[in-house]
Amino acid sequence: xxMIKILRxxxxxxxxxxxxxxxxxxxxxxxxSILIAIYILTTNEYYENSIRIHSPxxxxxxxxxxxxxxxxxxxxxxxxxxxxxxxxxxxxxxxMNLVGTERIFGLLxxxxxxxxxxxxxxxxxxxxxxxxxxxxxTVFFQIVLVRSIAFNFLSLKSDESSAxxxxxxxxxxxxxxxxxxxxxxxYRIIGFIDDDKKLKNxxxxxxxxxxxxxxxxxxxxxxxxxxxIMALVKITAEERKKIISSLEKFEVQVKTIPxxxxxxxxxxxxxxxxxxxxxxxxxxxxxxxxxxxxxxxxNILITGAGGSIGSEISKQIAxxxxxxxxxxxxxxxxxxxxxxxxxxxxxxxxxxxxxKDVQDTEDMEKLLNKNNIxxxxxxxxxxxxxxxxxxENFSSAIENNFFATYDLCSIxxxxxxxxxxxxxxxxxxxxxxxxxxxxxxAELSLQAFQDIEGNKTVFSMVRFGNVLNSSGSVVxxxxxxxxxxxxxxxxxxxxxRFFMTIKEAASLVLQSGAMAKGGEVFLLDMGxxxxxxxxxxxxxxxxxNSVASDGKDNGIKIVxxxxxxxxKLYEELLLSDNPRPTDHDDIRKAVEExxxxxxxxxxxxxxxxxxxxxxxxxxxxLISKFVKGF
Numbered sequence: 001x002x003m004i005k006i007l008r009x010x011x012x013x014x015x016x017x018x019x020x021x022x023x024x025x026x027x028x029x030x031x032x033s034i035l036i037a038i039y040i041l042t043t044n045e046y047y048e049n050s051i052r053i054h055s056p057x058x059x060x061x062x063x064x065x066x067x068x069x070x071x072x073x074x075x076x077x078x079x080x081x082x083x084x085x086x087x088x089x090x091x092x093x094x095x096m097n098l099v100g101t102e103r104i105f106g107l108l109x110x111x112x113x114x115x116x117x118x119x120x121x122x123x124x125x126x127x128x129x130x131x132x133x134x135x136x137x138t139v140f141f142q143i144v145l146v147r148s149i150a151f152n153f154l155s156l157k158s159d160e161s162s163a164x165x166x167x168x169x170x171x172x173x174x175x176x177x178x179x180x181x182x183x184x185x186x187y188r189i190i191g192f193i194d195d196d197k198k199l200k201n202x203x204x205x206x207x208x209x210x211x212x213x214x215x216x217x218x219x220x221x222x223x224x225x226x227x228x229i230m231a232l233v234k235i236t237a238e239e240r241k242k243i244i245s246s247l248e249k250f251e252v253q254v255k256t257i258p259x260x261x262x263x264x265x266x267x268x269x270x271x272x273x274x275x276x277x278x279x280x281x282x283x284x285x286x287x288x289x290x291x292x293x294x295x296x297x298x299n300i301l302i303t304g305a306g307g308s309i310g311s312e313i314s315k316q317i318a319x320x321x322x323x324x325x326x327x328x329x330x331x332x333x334x335x336x337x338x339x340x341x342x343x344x345x346x347x348x349x350x351x352x353x354x355x356k357d358v359q360d361t362e363d364m365e366k367l368l369n370k371n372n373i374x375x376x377x378x379x380x381x382x383x384x385x386x387x388x389x390x391x392e393n394f395s396s397a398i399e400n401n402f403f404a405t406y407d408l409c410s411i412x413x414x415x416x417x418x419x420x421x422x423x424x425x426x427x428x429x430x431x432x433x434x435x436x437x438x439x440x441x442a443e444l445s446l447q448a449f450q451d452i453e454g455n456k457t458v459f460s461m462v463r464f465g466n467v468l469n470s471s472g473s474v475v476x477x478x479x480x481x482x483x484x485x486x487x488x489x490x491x492x493x494x495x496x497r498f499f500m501t502i503k504e505a506a507s508l509v510l511q512s513g514a515m516a517k518g519g520e521v522f523l524l525d526m527g528x529x530x531x532x533x534x535x536x537x538x539x540x541x542x543x544x545n546s547v548a549s550d551g552k553d554n555g556i557k558i559v560x561x562x563x564x565x566x567x568k569l570y571e572e573l574l575l576s577d578n579p580r581p582t583d584h585d586d587i588r589k590a591v592e593e594x595x596x597x598x599x600x601x602x603x604x605x606x607x608x609x610x611x612x613x614x615x616x617x618x619x620x621x622l623i624s625k626f627v628k629g630f
């Protein structure tokens with residue numbers, strides 16, 4: 001058994017050229033198997049006489065010249081190669097899949113040329129036809145036999161080292177998924193499940209359709225570490241979420257093929273389920289006409305362009321054919337990643353990747369003066385609440401989130417930038433932390449500049465909650481903790497948050513900016529708040545684990561670490577209770593208290609002096625006079 005495993009591993013690890021050579025050698029031996037057998041047997045007088053008596057037609061093989069044999073093989077192998085017969089070992093099990101159309105055509109050409117060559121030497125049609133037919137059926141059987149043995153040998157997987165796989169979906173996507181992963185030694189396909197009752201007990205590529213979802217419960221007992229791979233592509237997002245929710249109770253690990261598999265550029269791969277599948281949200285199609293009119297042939301500046309939200313905004317704007325794009329970020333690494341993501345874009349030449357700190361007022365003013373900027377999307381901000389809550393980072397939070405925003409508003413207004421959109425946060429509402437307070441001060445800056453006499457810039461703010469998989473999101477942390485076996489840390493049992501995908505948030509930000517008339521605080525409909533504890537439990541169950549019961553070690557534990565400094569149990573999106581509707585169902589706007597520019601400027605000057613003298617308590621008191629709830 002050990003020797004078989006070693007041999008199997010060596011064959012699998014052969015280079016592509018070595019595997020191709022092995023396949024060509026196997027085809028030569030198989031196609032010429034009768035010819036080789038006749039030559040060997042006729043070296044013995046007894047076997048030669050036996051052939052002459054019982055199957056004299058087989059001796060016609062001996063009349064073929066070396067050149068004829070060489071030509072027949074060359075043509076047949078060329079046909080197999082031309083039909084991509086040497087691109088891979090096997091696609092899947094099943095007679096036709098194992099042989100492949102390329103080898104059927106290769107075998108047919110071999111038999112036809114063999115019959116023609118035989119006729120050229122004997123001039124007897126019947127004998128020539130018989131030789132061709134004998135070769136066709138005999139060699140076809142041998143090809144099936146040899147390749148079946150090879151397929152089963154290479155597909156051998158030990159129960160200990162391979163994960164049991166159940167494929168959800170017995171359609172074309174499921175079939176292709178099975179064909180792909182059947183050659184992976186890490187996986188062992190148990191079968192298919194499908195909600196179509198008519199497909200039950202069907203055999204697909206050698207694997208049985210076992211039934212519907214109900215079968216999972218029984219299979220889980222036999223295969224505790226079973227993985228369910230969703231191979232469903234022709235379903236809506238709502239149907240997909242419903243299926244994932246129904247799988248949750250089985251506590252099996254759920255993976256998926258790409259949701260858009262089947263598009264020309266999409267390759268089959270096995271992925272973790274998307275975090276967007278974990279929240280119950282309907283994503284509406286954006287108004288393309290509205291967006292194109294706002295960005296087409298315009299010069300757009302995005303600050304914080306390399307961040308999670310900034311990069312998605314950048315990508316969505318890039319698809320709307322702007323004249324020029326200016327991506328500003330102070331992180332070299334983030335800016336480099338952003339540039340790499342645009343490598344395949346046709347309009348890469350119109351993109352400018354600028355390593356700059358938005359707090360550098362002089363440089364930012366030069367940038368706007370020089371490039372005739374039409375719109376600014378200001379996503380640059382410090383946003384990690386516990387980090388900014390410490391006294392050591394107090395000044396940095398105010399300087400970056402408030403002062404830099406104020407100064408950029410001033411520059412934009414002087415240069416008659418047409419629109420300025422601030423990416424704000426739900427933490428700006430009744431903030432219990434400095435991060436939220438500074439975001440509210442940034443909002444107040446935009447509101448103040450909007451109201452100055454002679455202003456030609458449309459200032460607006462977009463406020464929303466947590467974005468899934470962003471740098472500040474709990475989701476990546478939870479996945480990491482689950483992969484380590486836990487525990488998963490939640491700050492409080494009752495803590496809840498609003499959630500939205502990065503893609504949806506960026507899309508709604510752009511649509512809000514396009515609708516702005518001046519001074520609006522737009523509120524994105526985040527749906528219902530989600531309890532972080534329940535969110536963590538879903539992630540645990542869909543990773544194939546149980547949630548540990550209180551005081552028991554029977555799964556992954558959830559531990560409560562306590563609220564961090566400045567953290568609230570509940571997030572709010574509104575200051576006022578009278579949000580107004582807009583033309584978009586998922587975007588509302590709030591009427592907020594605001595202050596004239598003179599008071600905001602005085603606040604800024606006073607805070608600068610207090611920070612210079614390190615008077616943090618006085619600075620907090622001053623901020624609280626302008627920021628409700630702080």
